[in-house]
Amino acid sequence: MKRHALAIDGPAGAGKSTVAKMLAERLGYVYIDTGAMYRAATYKALKLRIDLNDPDGFGFLADTDMTFVDSILYLDGENVGQSIRSAAVTTSVSIVASHIQVRNQLVAIQQEIARNADVVMDGRDIGTVVLPDADLKIYMTATVEERARRRHEENLANGRDSDLLKIQKDIERRDRIDSTRIYNPLKQAEDAVYLDTSHLDIKAVADTIYVMFTKITSGDIVKGENHNG
Numbered sequence: 001m002k003r004h005a006l007a008i009d010g011p012a013g014a015g016k017s018t019v020a021k022m023l024a025e026r027l028g029y030v031y032i033d034t035g036a037m038y039r040a041a042t043y044k045a046l047k048l049r050i051d052l053n054d055p056d057g058f059g060f061l062a063d064t065d066m067t068f069v070d071s072i073l074y075l076d077g078e079n080v081g082q083s084i085r086s087a088a089v090t091t092s093v094s095i096v097a098s099h100i101q102v103r104n105q106l107v108a109i110q111q112e113i114a115r116n117a118d119v120v121m122d123g124r125d126i127g128t129v130v131l132p133d134a135d136l137k138i139y140m141t142a143t144v145e146e147r148a149r150r151r152h153e154e155n156l157a158n159g160r161d162s163d164l165l166k167i168q169k170d171i172e173r174r175d176r177i178d179s180t181r182i183y184n185p186l187k188q189a190e191d192a193v194y195l196d197t198s199h200l201d202i203k204a205v206a207d208t209i210y211v212m213f214t215k216i217t218s219g220d221i222v223k224g225e226n227h228n229g
């Protein structure tokens with residue numbers, strides 16, 4: 001049976017995970033937050049006290065279990081939904097995600113999940129590397145100020161400490177590392193639909209993508225057609 005996939009890529013704070021979650025629920029698909037997997041690898045590396053700059057230290061990933069249950073990531077059986085959002089993990093994750101040894105391990109897990117389930121997957125390299133044959137690819141972005149503001153509000157809503165200026169600086173730093181790294185950098189796939197969400201309501205963005213996606217998967221329009229109008 002052919003599996004369906006919706007790929008959503010873009011920089012931190014563009015609204016990817018909110019939209020991806022809404023769409024997965026509406027479509028009855030599995031939501032896979034690939035950023036959570038890079039965060040979990042970082043969390044475990046910090047716990048093991050390995051040198052994060054040394055790609056050879058990440059052999060432990062071969063014996064690491066990462067499983068999603070109801071959109072929550074379990075790392076070796078432990079619910080790490082909260083711990084992977086800590087400042088320590090957020091600061092270090094881009095370095096960890098730049099190692100090809102790490103990426104190869106995690107991409108293999110992501111592709112295996114998509115072979116066995118219909119998925120909405122969000123990240124940085126889903127349309128370009130992980131699921132090049134996805135039914136629809138979205139590249140979602142927003143101004144850095146707006147992205148920082150959204151992350152700040154999300155932190156406050158979840159009872160976490162938050163400093164808007166610090167968040168913006170961290171987002172800028174991560175964008176720079178994520179988009180200039182050698183392996184699988186953050187990049188719009190050639191056949192992805194570009195969406196700037198700076199001035200858009202997130203719910204409206206999800207509705208727009210839903211219409212595009214269901215048209216494609218019901219065979220109404222052909223993949224690769226220009227969806228921008």
Ligand code: DC
Nearest residue numbers: 034035038093094097123124125174
């Ligand atoms: O989306 P996020 O902020 O939780 O992602 C955390 C980090 O993981 C981000 O700085 C880049 C990296 N990442 C990646 O390199 N590839 C992905 N597919 C997803 C995330």
